[in-house]
Amino acid sequence: MDDRRHSDRPSIACLGWSFNASTLLSSAAPGIIVHTSTIRTIDAKARTCCLRASTFEHLGDLTQQEQDPITRLVALRPYTDHPLLGSSSLWTLVSWTLWTLYLVEWRMQFLSNLTGLSQDITLGVFGLPGFLGTVPVAYLVFLVVNRRNEHFRRSELLLSAAVSQLKMVANPTDTTRVYALNTAERDLSGMSFDEKERSAYLWGLLTMVPYLGGFFLAYALYRVDRDFGKHEFQEFSVIEEIQRGLGLPVSPIASQFRRWYRGRNAALFFFLCIATAGLFSAYWLYTSAHAPEAHFQVQSHLEDEVQGMLQGSPRLASTSSFGSSAIVR
Secondary structure, rough: OOOOOOOOOHHHHHHHHHHHHHHHHHOOOOOOOOOOHHHHHHHHHHHHHHOOOHHHOOOOOHHHHHHOOOHHHOOHHHHHOOOOOOOHHHHHHHHHHHHHHHHHHHHHHHHHHHHHHHHHHHOOOOOOOHHHHHHHHHHHHHHHHHHHHHHHHHHHHHHHHHHHHHHHOOOOOOOOHHHHEEEEEEEHHHHHHOOOOOOHHHHHHHHOOOOHHHHHHOOOOOHHHHHHHHHHHHHHHHHHHHHHOOOOOOOOHHHHHHOOOOOOHHHHHHHHHOOOOOHHHHHHHHHHOOHHHHHHHHHHHHHHHHHHHHHHOOHHHHOOOOOOOOOOO
């Protein structure tokens, strides 16, 4: 179930529009002088619509960022590749217990018979707290899905910018590098098609539905887990081709066969959630909050390496992060 709506966190989509507009003008007509106010107008509209002003307090000089979209996208990494506090998943157990007691009271009226109160009151004793207990769970689901969307979008824009910059300076006679960049561009097109945005708002709200919310929670986690596994395979493949385009040595073991994302057996976990009437989803939600952290760490090393090479940094010219001891699995 895909939905293209965007969240109100620092939007990467609007940065993509700003970057694409300025890049198109500069690359399509290199001999034409474009007034800087034109670029500022485009970026100002994008920031007004999509970004909170506080984001740019941490991004440094805006003029330099407009000239260097790769630096700007790397600077956004703390806002897209961030850890989540998984303790809110404990509310899943609280909510599950209260809704179970609600069902027992509805069928057996044990509390109503014990206290002499009407069944409507005793059902409210369990139902209202049970519903309120789903709120932190729904918020955590929103954060998990939204982080997936933002990370995928930023990665796609960053890799596209790197490939475009390399293709502009690549020597057409160097067939090895040209072929690597063409392969990276083709793989990026596949990533753009496969990595459709999922509505964080929708999945968060669906988890609040009594009883059925456990099924929606399990399915949301199933999709996020599968998406991240596929994303890592495609993303690291593109980065490896960019490394070849830069002339970097690449590990003899293909990066696609390595796994840093701590995914689980999504099909098995989904079955366990259904078999336990949603109880197992508390553990799965907790692990999903922390699962991408190793992936983020490895990707940050790779992005720094590629950025350093594109900016002509000699300290990164002789090693590849796939074989570097700086990356700890």
